[in-house]
Amino acid sequence: MTPEQVALIQQSFGKVAPIAEQAAALFYGRLFEIAPEVKPLFRGDMKEQGRKLMATLAVVVNGLGDLETVLPAASALAKNHVAYGVKAEHYAPVGAALLWTLERGLGADWTPELAAAWTAAYTTLSGYMVGEAYGRREAAE
Numbered sequence: 028m029t030p031e032q033v034a035l036i037q038q039s040f041g042k043v044a045p046i047a048e049q050a051a052a053l054f055y056g057r058l059f060e061i062a063p064e065v066k067p068l069f070r071g072d073m074k075e076q077g078r079k080l081m082a083t084l085a086v087v088v089n090g091l092g093d094l095e096t097v098l099p100a101a102s103a104l105a106k107n108h109v110a111y112g113v114k115a116e117h118y119a120p121v122g123a124a125l126l127w128t129l130e131r132g133l134g135a136d137w138t139p140e141l142a143a144a145w146t147a148a149y150t151t152l153s154g155y156m157v158g159e160a161y162g163r164r165e166a167a168e
C-alpha cells in the first residue's frame with residue numbers, strides 16, 4: 028500500500044463515519060445475501076455488532092500508515108474469530124461486502140483508485156489475519 032492509498036482510505040472512511048449505523052446495516056445485509064452460510068455465526072445483537080465492527084475498522088484505518096501498530100490487535104481479533112466459527116474462506120465474502128458497502132455509501136466519491144486502495148488494504152489485512160489464525164498455507168490460497 029502506498030502513502031497515497033493510505034490517505035485515500037482515511038479520507039473516504041471519514042465520509043462514511045457519520046453514516047456508520049446505516050453502513051453497518053448495509054454491510055450485514057449484503058454479507059448475508061452473498062454468504063448466507065455465515066448468518067448463523069452471528070448470535071448477538073446486530074446493532075451492537077455493527078458498532079463494534081465500525082469502531083474496529085476506524086482503529087485499523089487510523090493505523091494504516093504505521094501497520095505495525097495494528098498487527099497485534101489484528102492477530103488477536105483473528106484468533107478470537109476462530110472460536111466464533113469463522114473460517115479462512117469467509118474473509119473473501121466479508122471483503123466483497125465491505126467494498127460493496129463503501130461503493131454504495133460513497134456514491135460519486137467511489138473511484139477506481141479508491142477501489143484499488145481499499146482492495147489492497149483488505150487483502151493485506153485479511154491475508155495477515157488468516158495467516159495468524161489458520162496458518163500460512165490457507166492464507167496463500
Ligand code: HEM
Binds near residue numbers: 111
Ligand atoms: C477485517 C476483518 C474483521 C474485523 C475488523 C472484524 C471485527 C469484529 C469485531 C470487533 C467483533 C466483536 C468481537 C471481538 O472483538 O472479538 C467481531 C465479531 C464477530 N465477527 Fe468479525 N471481523 C472481521 C472479520 C470477520 C469475518 C471474515 C467473519 C466471517 C463471517 C466475521 C464474523 C464475526 C462473528 C460471527 C463475530 C461474533 C458475533 C457474535 O458474537 O454474535 N468477522 N468481528
